[in-house]
Amino acid sequence: ETGVTQSPTHLIKTRGQQVTLRCSSQSGHNTVSWYQQALGQGPQFIFQYYREEENGRGNFPPRFSGLQFPNYSSELNVNALELDDSAVYLCASRSSGPGDIQYFGAGTRLSVL
């Protein structure tokens, strides 16, 4: 148990739809990162939030957006879904510095048809 929970576990959407994924961080962690893990690949960094502000972004288009709330829970929103968005989306939380341990949730598997 990492203390990081994600919901839903699995969902199916069709191309063009919008989706919201949720993450509850481990207690005391003020930094959350989101990753996309395509089948058979390593996780790819999407973005990071620190104290409700985005402070880093990977090579993902603007239709990937996020929010972090005062209680440090967070959301990942994806608009105009494409088939290639099918992947497992991972949330990870940590307390502060880049060398600190990240704790990962079990992920949300998104299938886009």
Add this chain to the structure above:
Amino acid sequence: GDSVTQMEGPVTLSEEAFLTINCTYTATGYPSLFWYVQYPGEGLQLLLKATKADDKGSNKGFEATYRKETTSFHLEKGSVQVSDSAVYFCALSGEGFKTIFGAGTRLFVKA
């Protein structure tokens, strides 16, 4: 930009065999290095870490040494068990904030 390259799998070993999974990295500055493990049906778990050159991370019989001169962080275990079957990811976290992962190496251990 920063990157991580690890050996392709799958790697298939018999129980009690010696394991090496190679990992090399490219980064500016002095990144922290990690090995994560993903067991079937589970999320990513940190296996071990090293934050500076010549540090050795170790956990559950696994070891990896941060080699700055060869930009490597190879994972080793002296005697693998069936329960070690999983996907192993090498990763780095640099002066920025994101963690960069390798593509993963799947390990199968036969009884």
